[in-house]
Amino acid sequence: MSHDGSPSFSLPATLTHFKTAILDDGMLLVGFDYRGKSVNVLNVDSMSEWQHIVQAAERSTAITGVLLMSLKEGNFCAGADLEQMHEAQRQGSFRSMEQLVEIAHQLFDAMDRSAKPFVAAVEGSCLGGGLELALACHRRIASTHPKTCFALPEVKLGILPGFGGTQRLPRVIGLPAALDLITAGRMVFPRQALRMGLIDGMVSSVPSRMRTLEAIQTETLIQAAISQARSLRSAPARQRPLRLSQRLLGGPLVRVLLCGYARHQVKKRVRHFYPAPLRAIDAMQRGMGMSVLKGSLMAEKPLLMELMASPVSRHLVSLFLAGEDVKRKAASVPDAVTRVGVLGAGLMGSQIAGQLAEKGYAVVLRDVTPSILAAAMGRILKTQTSQVRKKSILPSELRYRLLRIAPTTTIKDVSPAPLVIEAVSEKLDVKRSVLAEFESEAGPDAIFATNTSSYTLTDIALKAVHPQRCVGLHFFNPVAKMQLVEVVRAPFTSDQALAQACGIAKRLGKFPLVVRDGPGFLVNRILSRYLAEAVILVGEGVPIRRIDTIAKDFGMAVDSGHPMGPLELIDLIGLPVAMHVLASLAVLGSRIESRDALLRNLLADTRTPVPFWKSGVENRQALDVIADYRRAYPSEARPVSDEILHQRLFLPMVDEAVRCLHDGIVEQAWEVDFALTYGIGFPAFRGGLLTWARQTMTPEQIAGKLDELSHRYGKRFEPFPGLSHGGW
Ligand code: NAD
Numbered sequence: 001m002s003h004d005g006s007p008s009f010s011l012p013a014t015l016t017h018f019k020t021a022i023l024d025d026g027m028l029l030v031g032f033d034y035r036g037k038s039v040n041v042l043n044v045d046s047m048s049e050w051q052h053i054v055q056a057a058e059r060s061t062a063i064t065g066v067l068l069m070s071l072k073e074g075n076f077c078a079g080a081d082l083e084q085m086h087e088a089q090r091q092g093s094f095r096s097m098e099q100l101v102e103i104a105h106q107l108f109d110a111m112d113r114s115a116k117p118f119v120a121a122v123e124g125s126c127l128g129g130g131l132e133l134a135l136a137c138h139r140r141i142a143s144t145h146p147k148t149c150f151a152l153p154e155v156k157l158g159i160l161p162g163f164g165g166t167q168r169l170p171r172v173i174g175l176p177a178a179l180d181l182i183t184a185g186r187m188v189f190p191r192q193a194l195r196m197g198l199i200d201g202m203v204s205s206v207p208s209r210m211r212t213l214e215a216i217q218t219e220t221l222i223q224a225a226i227s228q229a230r231s232l233r234s235a236p237a238r239q240r241p242l243r244l245s246q247r248l249l250g251g252p253l254v255r256v257l258l259c260g261y262a263r264h265q266v267k268k269r270v271r272h273f274y275p276a277p278l279r280a281i282d283a284m285q286r287g288m289g290m291s292v293l294k295g296s297l298m299a300e301k302p303l304l305m306e307l308m309a310s311p312v313s314r315h316l317v318s319l320f321l322a323g324e325d326v327k328r329k330a331a332s333v334p335d336a337v338t339r340v341g342v343l344g345a346g347l348m349g350s351q352i353a354g355q356l357a358e359k360g361y362a363v364v365l366r367d368v369t370p371s372i373l374a375a376a377m378g379r380i381l382k383t384q385t386s387q388v389r390k391k392s393i394l395p396s397e398l399r400y401r402l403l404r405i406a407p408t409t410t411i412k413d414v415s416p417a418p419l420v421i422e423a424v425s426e427k428l429d430v431k432r433s434v435l436a437e438f439e440s441e442a443g444p445d446a447i448f449a450t451n452t453s454s455y456t457l458t459d460i461a462l463k464a465v466h467p468q469r470c471v472g473l474h475f476f477n478p479v480a481k482m483q484l485v486e487v488v489r490a491p492f493t494s495d496q497a498l499a500q501a502c503g504i505a506k507r508l509g510k511f512p513l514v515v516r517d518g519p520g521f522l523v524n525r526i527l528s529r530y531l532a533e534a535v536i537l538v539g540e541g542v543p544i545r546r547i548d549t550i551a552k553d554f555g556m557a558v559d560s561g562h563p564m565g566p567l568e569l570i571d572l573i574g575l576p577v578a579m580h581v582l583a584s585l586a587v588l589g590s591r592i593e594s595r596d597a598l599l600r601n602l603l604a605d606t607r608t609p610v611p612f613w614k615s616g617v618e619n620r621q622a623l624d625v626i627a628d629y630r631r632a633y634p635s636e637a638r639p640v641s642d643e644i645l646h647q648r649l650f651l652p653m654v655d656e657a658v659r660c661l662h663d664g665i666v667e668q669a670w671e672v673d674f675a676l677t678y679g680i681g682f683p684a685f686r687g688g689l690l691t692w693a694r695q696t697m698t699p700e701q702i703a704g705k706l707d708e709l710s711h712r713y714g715k716r717f718e719p720f721p722g723l724s725h726g727g728w
Contacts, residue, residue: 008062011053017046018053019071021213026064027226028057031213033071040072042129042163043081044100050133051107058114065229068137069121069222071211074147076120079128082157082317089314094305101301104129104163108136109293112168112239117232121225122199123207126150132163135172138239139228140198142190143205143221150193153185157320158313158685160280162304167287167295172239173197174246175255178284179262183277184269189392200240201228250288259285271563273555273685274312279303315687322674323483323511330487330502330512337500338362341417343434345376345407347574348451349423351479354380355508357404364414365407373407380405383480415441419500421473423451426580431460439465447497449473449504450488453524453577454584457490457517468494471501474521475510476679477573481560484678485510490517513675516665520585522672523679525660526689528585529652531578532594534566537648538626539595540635544618550645555683564681566649567612575602575609591652591716598629648713651706654693658723669728690728699726 009022017040019031030053034040057063070076080100088097111118120126120134122142131150134140142148152161152169160166161182170178173196180186193199205221216222242250259281266277283303287295307313338361342353345367353365353376367373384401387393406413414420420442424434431452438448448470450460461470472488485505489498498514505512515522537547548565557564570578582594602610602625610621640648657672666672673688686692693702703724710717 009056009060011056015049015053018049019213020053021217022063023226025230026062027229028053028063028066029213029217029222030066030068031071031216032068032077033211038072039075039078039125040070040130041078041081042100042104042133043084044096044103047100047103047107051103054107054110054114057116058110063116064233065117065119067119067121067222067225067229068133069216069225070124071213071216072124073207073211074124074145076122076124076126076148077130077133078125079130079132080163082321085308086314086317086321089308089317092309094308097308098301098305101162101304102297104132105293105296105301108132108164108168109296111136112138112292117229119225119229119232121221122148122150123205123221124148128152128154128161128165129163132161132165132168135165135168138232139200139225141201141203141221141225141228142193142199143203143207143219144190145205145207148190149187150189150198151185151187152182153187155183155274155276155280156185156316158274158276158310158316159307160276160283160300160304162300162308164292164296164300166280166283166300167292170250170284170288171242171292174242175250175258175284175288177246179258179281182280182284183262183266192391195391197240197243197246252289255285255288269561270558271555273558273683275310276307276313279307311687312685315691316684318670318687318691319674319677319684322670323678326511326513326671326674327506330506330514331495331499332506333496333499333503336503336507337418339364339417339419340504341366341414341420343367343414343420343422343438344424345373346423346425348475348477348479349421350376350379351383351477352421352423352451352475353405354383354401355479356504357401358384359508361404363405364417365405366409366411366414367407368409370407370409373409377402377405377407411437411441414438415443415446418443418445419447419449419504421449421451426452426454426577428455428459431455432463435460435464435470445469445496447471447500449497449501451475454520454581456519457488457493461490461492467492469497471497472517472521473501473505474523476523482679483509483511484523484675485512486521486523486675486679487512487514488517488521489514493517511674511678513666513671515675516663518663518665519587520581522660522665523675524581525585525588525665526653526656526672526676527680528582528592529656530649531566531570532582532592533648533652534570535595535598536593537640537645538567538612539598539629539633540638540640541626541630542640542645544612544622547645547649548613550642551649554646554650555685557681559677559684560681569680571611571613575599575611579603591656591718593714593716595629597633598626601625601629644709647705647709648717651702651709652717653689654702655706655717655720655723657689658728659720661728662720662722694728699728700724 017034021029032040057066088094118137119139120137123145124147152165154161177196190202194202203220203224205219208215262281283300286299340361341364342349343366353363356363457472461467471493474486476482487501502512551565552563585592612622669690676682676689677684703719706717706719
């Protein structure tokens, strides 16, 4: 093997983000290793270096092919540098981004047209621009490393794949699959990628610990990619042609129909709130009749630049970077736990145990009877089986996951676990007795993390012998879907307990937002104002459908794919839990008014809650209960306009958020925005609760409107004195 410096291959500048080596047969190995970041990103710096390498390889007669790989553990390339894009959006100046896009188009086209084979050896996440880079290679070989995944998630940032992705992906996997992947930003794993033709080979490979070009060359993945590149040398390098079925679905008429159907599906899912998926379809449809380069420059680029300048994209990119900040800020621990105890195998405990087993933890799941445990294991099996059905995991992986969970009714079995997550029934005495049991059995350093949603950590740990080991780990329901976890810190919580709780949330793929202990923590405290007001409106005779429609028209929960108003949300949370949360927040004073009589009637005799909605229509039984309540508590029926209804639902949340900041529950307004977006489905395209409020009205106007509402509807609307001063 010779190294760069070979007389016939010379790079014009020293490389900062890439390492190169040349094999004896002229194969150029290129290792991407962006300096100063944990993942590889594409920006003007790295793209210019890659351009030098591609041009030098093209010029040199000694180079017979190029193999691109990553020297980062678990990441091939994360795509375009979002910090750079965010800066451009803040300044409203996009020239540098446009330059980057132009370089990418010319460069990827040169790779595409090169007679020398370009092969990408993908291990770890291959996202956005990273996948577009891999798509410009003639072949892609991936390893089955647990972090290997592929996606063009740009629409989730309010833009479209802008390095030729809208043009190349349909040509590699066919239009129907490309429409699906791009418009939803959907992620696929190696097996699915192989089936759809996104990659050309898959190998199981043990990654080298030493991430140097020399060390990783012996890996099976790199060896497989080298032989793939060698086999391409004999014929002019070309992308693998589409399968016949994929080609048939690419004809002009079928294309129009497929794109029309995709538009219909997108509008159904995200209504008119998100323009990016629709623009991506436009780019694909227009570009399919042109060459890739022409399509990239004429169809894709103008739409990308238009989307990048939109407020929706600015908000989505801010929230994405906020998530990165949350993960970065959450302390991590070198001696992370591998075994976890879960106390309570109900709705939440079973989901948490399932998630832990999925991520490789050994779990001891404890409840009070074998039948409850059997039901929990049944639920876990059902959820995990759906992944086998979707072919994202093999049946053998499902078996391993289930074997990792040991159900038990004995607390002693939980004692070897260094971390225990408590998800028992929401009753203070039960929680305290479970904590006492834990303390009597657990090792001296074991950590107790409670998933309570309505008690404070201080309440639960009141009688603890070692309160420093107690921390809150507040997951949201459904656990697999909700990305936020509030990590609750009380004054007595140790740094070690906090770090372990953050670490486990991070390894479950969640965003661990550290919040200060207090009633309702952050999310439920703000949410309660919204839910309580919705119930008050029902009690005043405002139709259930009207209340939920106002919220859905605002975009509530649209990002989850299931828009939802406050009353449907109460049905989802479950009335008993919702009532518990509202009751526990009564300590906040007159601003939490819950209509207990109405809610109690909905819980009525059978203890089976009467939901507001049943099979998509207002529940007849709920309407009867509401009518009875209104007869018993007649109120003056005052017509309420949509505008006032909207203000009554959303302005109290803003008021409560400002109070939370004042109380130090979190310190920054962006943390509120982030938490509400990922915790309760506040629409991401609005940038979060406080961003929306600031952009809609001045602080004085918000305080003024709350004042008016308080004169009309009661003290609960009285604004926090600091609200009108702004600064939040
Ligand atoms: P659940 O009633 O479905 O489950 C509670 C389980 O705890 C039951 O299976 C019960 O048998 C078991 N249990 C009772 N005493 C026990 C003991 N001593 N040891 C072991 N198990 C015991 O309740 P859930 O909805 O899963 O809620 C559990 C916790 O999660 C609560 O603190 C709740 O506030 C919180 N939480 C709930 C939600 C939600 O949407 N339901 C969301 C976030 C947090």
